[in-house]
Amino acid sequence: MFKPSITVRGDQFSQAQSFDIRKWLACHLLSAIETTGVRKFYATSLPFELWVFSTDITFASSLNAQTPTRAVKVLFRDTNPSSLKERDTLDSQQLHVEELGLPQSLESDLFDALKQANDHLPCAARSFLEWKVALLPRFVGADM
DSSP: OOGGGOOBOSSTTSOOBOOOHHHHHHHHHHHHHHHHOOOEEEOSSSSEEEEEEEEEEEEOOTTSSSOSEEEEEEEEEEOOHHHHHSOOTTGGGOOOEEEOOOOHHHHHHHHHHHHHHHHTSOGGGSEETTEEEEEEEOOOGGGO
16 A cells, blocks of 8 residues: 555545655654664665664754654765765664665655755754754654
8 A cells, every 4th residue: 555645534524634745754664663673774766875863753843833743853865886985983883774665756755855854954953974864754643
């Protein structure tokens, strides 16, 4: 099932509801962590890798009216050959890396969502060593 494309309805009388694709992508990352035990992933169709740094943080933003927001903190970076030559101290921990397991279109959506989320952070919070930082909103009880 292609979950980001579905809408749900509580009963036959309620209005159908769809969710922000970023929440579905965060859900996929959380599920992948739980099933593989790994927090670092690489894309198969795009040259980037990501590291789910924190699975549940809360932040407030002046960009949206819903504050506070629960999110997944993701570090990401390009994996072109020139960026792989210089490894930072995070890689010295030798964390296992797994394939994302997303269709190409969703890998692209994820990369776009990460870049957009990075642009919404304050300049000082946009990077950590060689990694870019992003916050993806996650599902909460009120969404159900």
